[in-house]
Amino acid sequence: MTTDILSPQSEADLAQAIASANAPLSIQGGGTQGMGVNDATRLSTSGLNGVTLYEPGALTLVAKAGTPVANISDLLAKENQRLAFDPRDLRGVLGTEGAPTIGAVAAMNNSGPARVTAGACRDFMLGVRFVDGSGDIVSNGGRVMKNVTGYDLVKLMSGSHGTLGVLTEVSLKVLPTPEMTGVLLMNGLSDADAVAAMSAALGSPYEVTGAAHAQSGVDAHPVTMIRIEGFEESVTYRLAQLKEMLGRFGDVAIETDPARTKAGWAWVRDCTVFEGKEGNLWRVSLKPSDAPGLVAKLAPENALYDWGGGLVWMVLPDSVDPRAQMDGLQGHATLMRGEGHVRFHPEAPGVAKLTQSLRKKFDPRGVLNPGLMG
Numbered sequence: 001m002t003t004d005i006l007s008p009q010s011e012a013d014l015a016q017a018i019a020s021a022n023a024p025l026s027i028q029g030g031g032t033q034g035m036g037v038n039d040a041t042r043l044s045t046s047g048l049n050g051v052t053l054y055e056p057g058a059l060t061l062v063a064k065a066g067t068p069v070a071n072i073s074d075l076l077a078k079e080n081q082r083l084a085f086d087p088r089d090l091r092g093v094l095g096t097e098g099a100p101t102i103g104a105v106a107a108m109n110n111s112g113p114a115r116v117t118a119g120a121c122r123d124f125m126l127g128v129r130f131v132d133g134s135g136d137i138v139s140n141g142g143r144v145m146k147n148v149t150g151y152d153l154v155k156l157m158s159g160s161h162g163t164l165g166v167l168t169e170v171s172l173k174v175l176p177t178p179e180m181t182g183v184l185l186m187n188g189l190s191d192a193d194a195v196a197a198m199s200a201a202l203g204s205p206y207e208v209t210g211a212a213h214a215q216s217g218v219d220a221h222p223v224t225m226i227r228i229e230g231f232e233e234s235v236t237y238r239l240a241q242l243k244e245m246l247g248r249f250g251d252v253a254i255e256t257d258p259a260r261t262k263a264g265w266a267w268v269r270d271c272t273v274f275e276g277k278e279g280n281l282w283r284v285s286l287k288p289s290d291a292p293g294l295v296a297k298l299a300p301e302n303a304l305y306d307w308g309g310g311l312v313w314m315v316l317p318d319s320v321d322p323r324a325q326m327d328g329l330q331g332h333a334t335l336m337r338g339e340g341h342v343r344f345h346p347e348a349p350g351v352a353k354l355t356q357s358l359r360k361k362f363d364p365r366g367v368l369n370p371g372l373m374g
Contacts, residue, residue: 004041004042005041005042005043006041006043006044007043007044007046008043008045008047008048009047009048010047010048011048011129011131011137011168011169012137013047014043014045014048014131014168015135015136015137016135017043017135018043018132018133018134018135018368019134019135020135021041021365021367023040023041024039024040024041024366024369024370025037025040025041025043025367025368025369026040026041026042026043026369027043027045027107027162027166027368027369028042028043028045028104029044029045029046029065029066029100029101029103029104029105029107030046030066030068030098030099030100030104031044031046031096031097031098032089032090032091032094032096032098032099032104033090033094033096033104033108036369036372037369037370037371037372040369040370043166044066045066045101045103045104045167046066046098046099046101048064048065048067048103048168048169049064049066049067049068050063050064050067051063051064051067051071051075052169053171054075056079056081059081059173059174059175059176060126060171060172060173060174061075061076061171061172061174062127062169062170062171062172063169063170063172064103064168064169065102065103065104065166065167065168065169066101066103067101067102068100068101068102069083069089069099069101069102069105070099070100072102076174077177080176080177081174081175081176081177082174082175082177083124083172083174084114084118084119084124084174085111085112085115085118085119085120085121085123085124086112086114086115086269087100087105087110087111087121088110088111088112088269088270088271089269089270090270090271090336092270092271092272093270093271093274093277093281093336093337094336094337095337102172103170105121106121106128106157106158106167106170107157107158107160107167108159108161109121109122109158109159112269113209113211113212113227113265113269113306113307114209114210115311116202116208116211116306116307116310117202117208117209117210120158121158122155122158124172124173124174125154125158125170125171125172125173126154126171126172127140127153127170127171128140128153128154128157128169128171129167129168129169129170130157130164130165130166130167131165131168132164132165132362132363133164133363133364133365133367133368134363134364134365137168138165139153139169140153140154156362161373162368162369162372163359163363163370163372163373164358164362164363165362165363166368178229178230178235179230179232179235180229180230180231180232180256181227181228181229181235181256181258181261181262181265182227182228182235182236182238182239182254182255182256182261183225183226183228183254183256183261183264183265184226184228184239184242184243184252184254185223185225185252185253185254185255186223186224186226186246186249186250186251186252186253187217187221187223187224187251187253188221188222188250189213189224189249189250190222190292191213191215191291191292191295191296191303191305192292193249194222194224194305195213195288195289195291195305195308195309196249197224197226197246198211198212198213198224198226198288198305198308198309199288199308199309200245200246201242201246202308204242204245206228206238206241207228207230207238208227208228208242209227209228209229210225210226210227210265210268211225211226211227211306211307211308211309212224212225212265212268212304212306212307213304213305214268214273214302214304214305215302215303215304216273216301216302217273218267225264225265225268226242226246227261227265228242235256239254239256268304268306271304271313273302274313274315277301277315278315279301279315279316279317279318279338280315280316280318280320280337280338280339280340280341281313281314281315281335281336281337281338282313282314282316282333282334282336283312283333283334283336284311284312284313284314284322284326284331284332284333284334285310285311285312285331285332285333286312286326286329286330286331286332287329288305288307288308288309288310289309290329290331291305291309291310291312292309294312294322294325294326294329295312295314297325298314298316298320298325300314300315300316301315302315318339318340319340321333321341323345323346332345333345343372343373344372344373355373
């Protein structure tokens with residue numbers, strides 16, 4: 001990748017930079033992901049910074065794409081509100097610096113442990129503004145564009161990794177911060193039993209907001225974590241009921257200390273267990289019931305199950321690609337850190353054809369992150 005960096009300070013400047021580009025552009029927010037397009041000029045949205053609208057009573061926030069997520073979280077905290085999808089901060093495991101931005105979060109559909117019940121980032125996005133590959137500015141209803149009419153722009157841009165357009169502004173729904181958080185802890189469970197326990201908890205009426213299992217917790221022993229949030233009286237009741245229900249899996253402890261519960265889920269969210277671990281970091285999404293079998297085949301040093309087992313993080317030797325063991329399984333794997341493998345899971349032929357059609361419509365010159373997603 002070249003060292004040239006374009007850093008427009010306005011949406012108009014960004015549109016001009018893209019319109020005048022005669023070579024590939026590698027799009028980035030705060031530069032925290034560590035992966036981009038080789039032999040391309042870096043284009044950063046970090047100059048598009050600031051919250052343009054915040055209405056606490058309406059639970060609505062609008063921010064420019066380069067606004068650091070930390071700034072948004074601090075602003076929301078003053079009104080006892082938060083980003084309910086709890087985006088991950090992977091700088092520790094990716095070995096990167098910079099500041100995660102809300103545009104990058106939206107472009108990657110970056111969603112943390114709460115995704116399993118609250119929904120993904122895309123589910124909280126109310127609108128977007130972006131610049132397409134021709135340098136045209138597009139928004140939700142801001143103007144009608146021949147090649148855009150009929151598309152759900154929010155859904156298209158969320159998870160597109162900057163290959164369809166460069167976000168300039170994101171509108172989001174926010175939610176109140178829960179009064180209390182309680183966590184059920186089970187130690188020493190096998191992966192299969194942990195997935196069974198998490199599935200039981202998520203299928204219960206007790207409104208679980210997080211379910212994770214680490215093969216190696218902070219004390220180097222397996223730990224399974226079930227989170228419940230809400231009003232204190234309700235959380236206390238649900239914790240007791242769920243503890244009794246999960247008793248068949250072994251001893252269950254309850255943790256309600258605010259600092260410890262917050263730190264524990266940040267540890268899960270940001271995959272802190274993998275900091276300092278050598279090898280390639282993989283993110284695998286699949287059916288929870290299939291997860292333990294795949295992990296056993298790959299035998300990583302330790303694995304982290306999130307979303308009740310539907311998302312597995314693991315560090316594997318450079319020579320290992322988990323996709324080779326996923327034949328017959330529904331799911332996909334993404335290389336988050338490392339080299340020597342295609343980063344994104346190859347798409348099925350029909351999906352790949354649709355993807356290419358969309359790219360031709362939104363980026364006909366092929367200048368936005370070409371080759372990043374295949």
